[in-house]
Amino acid sequence: MKILIKDVLLNQSETDILIKDNIFYRIGKSEEPVEADLIINGKDKAILPPFYNLHCHAGMNILRGYVEDLPLFEWLQRIWKREAELTAEDIYNGTRLAILEMIKSGTVFFADMYWFHHSILKAVEEMGIRANIGVCLMDNLGQETLDKNFAFLNEYAHYGNPLITFAPAPHAIYTCSGVLYKRAFECAERNSMFMQTHLSETVSEVEDCKKQHSNKTPVEYLRDLGVLSERTIAAHCVHFNVNDAEIFAECKSVAVHNPCSNMKLSSGIFNMPLMKEKHCKIALGTDGCSSNNNLSMTEEMKFACLLAKVGFQSADALKAEEVFEIATKAGAEYYGIKAGEIKEGMFADCILVDLNNEKMQPNGNVIYNMVYSADSSCIDTLICNGKVLMEHHKVRNEEEIIERAKYYAKH
Amino acid sequence: MKILIKDVLLNQSETDILIKDNIFYRIGKSEEPVEADLIINGKDKAILPPFYNLHCHAGMNILRGYVEDLPLFEWLQRIWKREAELTAEDIYNGTRLAILEMIKSGTVFFADMYWFHHSILKAVEEMGIRANIGVCLMDNLGQETLDKNFAFLNEYAHYGNPLITFAPAPHAIYTCSGVLYKRAFECAERNSMFMQTHLSETVSEVEDCKKQHSNKTPVEYLRDLGVLSERTIAAHCVHFNVNDAEIFAECKSVAVHNPCSNMKLSSGIFNMPLMKEKHCKIALGTDGCSSNNNLSMTEEMKFACLLAKVGFQSADALKAEEVFEIATKAGAEYYGIKAGEIKEGMFADCILVDLNNEKMQPNGNVIYNMVYSADSSCIDTLICNGKVLMEHHKVRNEEEIIERAKYYAKH
Incomplete structure (x- = not known):
């Protein structure tokens, strides 16, 4: 399984990131076309460790x-x-x-x-x-x-x-x-x-x-x-x-x-x-x-x-x-997990942050904004160990989980 | 201008709320059909003062x-x-x-x-x-x-x-x-x-x-x-x-x-x-x-x-x-504004909160959740003085405002 995140902001500059299986395989724009099972548009998003x-x-x-x-x-x-x-x-x-x-x-x-x-x-x-x-x-x-x-x-x-x-x-x-x-x-x-x-x-x-x-x-x-x-x-x-x-x-x-x-x-x-x-x-x-x-x-x-x-x-x-x-x-x-940084060879754990969110404006420094201003509405995509668990702020099955949780309001 | 908010949660029970011009005109289910210029589905939403x-x-x-x-x-x-x-x-x-x-x-x-x-x-x-x-x-x-x-x-x-x-x-x-x-x-x-x-x-x-x-x-x-x-x-x-x-x-x-x-x-x-x-x-x-x-x-x-x-x-x-x-x-x-409560005769200022948001679960007490758990992703609709300024968490013109704000990241 290969995931290509295109045109995403990493450390203030735009790049492509290729995830192969559960690893950040290559960081950087490639001269040649890259094959991938899934391509994620990273435009107007920043990639950060989760x-x-x-x-x-x-x-x-x-x-x-x-x-x-x-x-x-x-x-x-x-x-x-x-x-x-x-x-x-x-x-x-x-x-x-x-x-x-x-x-x-x-x-x-x-x-x-x-x-x-x-x-x-x-x-x-x-x-x-x-x-x-x-x-x-x-x-x-x-x-x-x-x-x-x-x-x-x-x-x-x-x-x-x-x-x-x-x-x-x-x-x-x-x-x-x-x-x-x-x-x-x-x-x-x-x-x-x-x-x-x-x-x-x-x-x-x-x-x-x-x-x-x-x-x-x-x-x-x-x-x-x-x-x-x-x-x-x-x-x-x-x-x-x-x-x-x-x-x-x-x-x-x-x-x-x-x-x-x-x-x-x-x-x-x-x-x-x-x-x-x-x-x-x-x-x-x-x-x-x-x-x-x-x-x-x-x-x-x-x-x-x-x-x-x-x-x-x-x-x-x-x-x-x-x-x-x-x-x-x-x-x-x-906890001995080789992750927490967006670096080649590390486990592919990351989030994509929506740079068009009002709380991220202006975005001179994405870390300042994440710490002092952001909330959950800024988090667009989450990848854990090379698997996409959330895209466009939607998680598979979320309605069913919420429905079950509602029961506890009365109990 | 009349806005009817149907089946919305107010103080733990479902009701309808009719806004006429800039006033909460009637709170409560009506026996007869109510005419309105805009009907908002309040199902799974709580109405609160903004x-x-x-x-x-x-x-x-x-x-x-x-x-x-x-x-x-x-x-x-x-x-x-x-x-x-x-x-x-x-x-x-x-x-x-x-x-x-x-x-x-x-x-x-x-x-x-x-x-x-x-x-x-x-x-x-x-x-x-x-x-x-x-x-x-x-x-x-x-x-x-x-x-x-x-x-x-x-x-x-x-x-x-x-x-x-x-x-x-x-x-x-x-x-x-x-x-x-x-x-x-x-x-x-x-x-x-x-x-x-x-x-x-x-x-x-x-x-x-x-x-x-x-x-x-x-x-x-x-x-x-x-x-x-x-x-x-x-x-x-x-x-x-x-x-x-x-x-x-x-x-x-x-x-x-x-x-x-x-x-x-x-x-x-x-x-x-x-x-x-x-x-x-x-x-x-x-x-x-x-x-x-x-x-x-x-x-x-x-x-x-x-x-x-x-x-x-x-x-x-x-x-x-x-x-x-x-x-x-x-x-x-x-500030001498006759608002801040959802009551007949008050200015129609309110928010509708998404009770299906994960941060609102379980929702035994909407105030506890608003204060200690909610973030902006929980706010679905905002009405100010009888005018809908946000619905489904979208504000008119927001893209243009964001585009202009981006300029300041570099200046």
């Missing part, structure tokens, strides 16, 4: 707008009560809605952490995007379920679909024992997997940790458990002190910034200047729909920049080019 | 992405240098681009403050939306230009187009003398106009004011000049203390919150809990494109809520219903 959403609970999309604006504990009670009722079918429908939304806003990969991993797998395979499916682990699941989850992870360690990987995902230090963290990390090491977790999200998490674990911060506690390495991908990381940032940098662990969620839940402000200064690996995620309430990575980039600027009183606390790289190339790299 | 953007510099849309992420003073120098070159034609093109963007994201009114008011007026009239055109006043314009500006305001006080009003707009306390503020306020009173200004945007503005004016805050200083009343619409109002908020409430002056701008320029965090507690009049604005960089009021609502929640560590610091009212009904009311 987004890699490094923290999400996709199934929660069916809970969008379920309950809002209550004090945290009351809100959590309502969400947890509703979550406990959800079936495998619900998670399948929620994950499909989430993936539809991600495709429409330019995202090609998500790291998920939720329940019913078989439902999630089914949805991801049908929709054709990349995912790291984190199998959520908590002590209160009980030994039998935990054993089953680990058996699943071992079994699916070398799953046939190259777009999909799995990860043990110990939920957080306040729901998982040290023993469970160690078991999860060993499972990840043995199977060459990543390990997902939530970390240092709130002040109370840090304070409780210090009380329980000889004054150690959550980062120190996990480091001493031996579960911090480049396999470790931690969401939130809001309340890192200088020492925590240094540990993360040294261990090469990944800190996933979720600005909308941290703001909406009043968790605090991620210390972007500190994390940058210590050369930590920083990625970007939307978190689940209940604490966001959408999965738009363009919006998340803008929130990240503006939050850093106001939070640290500096106009260059996080720049457009920096956050764009964090949301694209960096996220792919941290 | 947005009233209370602070904007529309012409700056042609400067979108011109320069970013520099320290404030360096950035301002670059912007000011470019602004000084702009012609009447540039402002016309920029304002048309801004209005196109506003219509596409559901906005029906904007309060503008910029130069070349004839260009702005021409753009507003052609595009057919509502505006309050603030004529920017600063001491350094010189006496002759100021006299001309006041003459223009007196002449256009009773302009024939009911959608358009004008306002003297003294720029800020650090660019306008007390004498100029008084002259502007007297002009507003004499002509039954509003007066726009910037106020308490940065810490240094407040500190400098105290030094120069016997320790008075900017609010106290303006109050003592006698220029605070319900005619006074002040943008930013970031650094209000308790006394400032009480003065604003007592004077019934309007504080326009611009969260994106305040975050992007590191100005600070608007004290939403204080302003709510003191029952201040609060409205919402996007500010100009250089400090935002778009004019989306849905995005601005989300930023307002999330900034208040993280800034004041409270999940209910600003609720979805509250910010939606601030962005719609409140803004209209403060």
Whole structure:
């Protein structure tokens, strides 16, 4: 299969891009005619790397707008009560809605952490995007379920679909024992997997940790458990002190910034200047729909920049080019995906952005406009691993996915 | 002219809405057949009030992405240098681009403050939306230009187009003398106009004011000049203390919150809990494109809520219903426009929202989804004063406006 994208804007100049199977095969105008199975007119479009959403609970999309604006504990009670009722079918429908939304806003990969991993797998395979499916682990699941989850992870360690990987995902230090963290990390090491977790999200998490674990911060506690390495991908990381940032940098662990969620839940402000200064690996995620309430990575980039600027009183606390790289190339790299850049030999993941959209005018700098102005209406085409998943802002099957999602408005 | 919107969702139930000329004439299903010049199918759409953007510099849309992420003073120098070159034609093109963007994201009114008011007026009239055109006043314009500006305001006080009003707009306390503020306020009173200004945007503005004016805050200083009343619409109002908020409430002056701008320029965090507690009049604005960089009021609502929640560590610091009212009904009311609610007898300003959009799923609560999830792709139709300005997300003439705007990418 060959796809030729003609006359598309790449780094400020027009070119042709030939995709062969799942690879960017040749970038540049050819003297001779090029044969292709599909030709895409790239005129008035810019080709950019798509987004890699490094923290999400996709199934929660069916809970969008379920309950809002209550004090945290009351809100959590309502969400947890509703979550406990959800079936495998619900998670399948929620994950499909989430993936539809991600495709429409330019995202090609998500790291998920939720329940019913078989439902999630089914949805991801049908929709054709990349995912790291984190199998959520908590002590209160009980030994039998935990054993089953680990058996699943071992079994699916070398799953046939190259777009999909799995990860043990110990939920957080306040729901998982040290023993469970160690078991999860060993499972990840043995199977060459990543390990997902939530970390240092709130002040109370840090304070409780210090009380329980000889004054150690959550980062120190996990480091001493031996579960911090480049396999470790931690969401939130809001309340890192200088020492925590240094540990993360040294261990090469990944800190996933979720600005909308941290703001909406009043968790605090991620210390972007500190994390940058210590050369930590920083990625970007939307978190689940209940604490966001959408999965738009363009919006998340803008929130990240503006939050850093106001939070640290500096106009260059996080720049457009920096956050764009964090949301694209960096996220792919941290998950070992050879994509996130439009370069010959890389996996053919890309978006085509509509340069005639009003939010892209004038278009002196496409990155500035993508970060600070764009929304989903600017994303015209999405290609994942050489497959066109959206053209003219239309995704196959979207009506059916929407119809199924509507049911949850009443339930 | 009669427009019938059939089977549209209003407050959770389906109904028909008849617009006669520029008024919501009847809301409810009719037993008898209804004649209309235009019938709009409202199936799978919700009707909502549109947005009233209370602070904007529309012409700056042609400067979108011109320069970013520099320290404030360096950035301002670059912007000011470019602004000084702009012609009447540039402002016309920029304002048309801004209005196109506003219509596409559901906005029906904007309060503008910029130069070349004839260009702005021409753009507003052609595009057919509502505006309050603030004529920017600063001491350094010189006496002759100021006299001309006041003459223009007196002449256009009773302009024939009911959608358009004008306002003297003294720029800020650090660019306008007390004498100029008084002259502007007297002009507003004499002509039954509003007066726009910037106020308490940065810490240094407040500190400098105290030094120069016997320790008075900017609010106290303006109050003592006698220029605070319900005619006074002040943008930013970031650094209000308790006394400032009480003065604003007592004077019934309007504080326009611009969260994106305040975050992007590191100005600070608007004290939403204080302003709510003191029952201040609060409205919402996007500010100009250089400090935002778009004019989306849905995005601005989300930023307002999330900034208040993280800034004041409270999940209910600003609720979805509250910010939606601030962005719609409140803004209209403060400018004396009998609109902003879908009610019989009100001016027929409304949007139809596409309930089949992925960001609106599931749609248990349309306000929650509009505030926390929606983007411009959710806005299908916009009606301003009984005229359809957008249907199926298409605006008349948009290609031509975009073509003209493209020029500025290179200049």
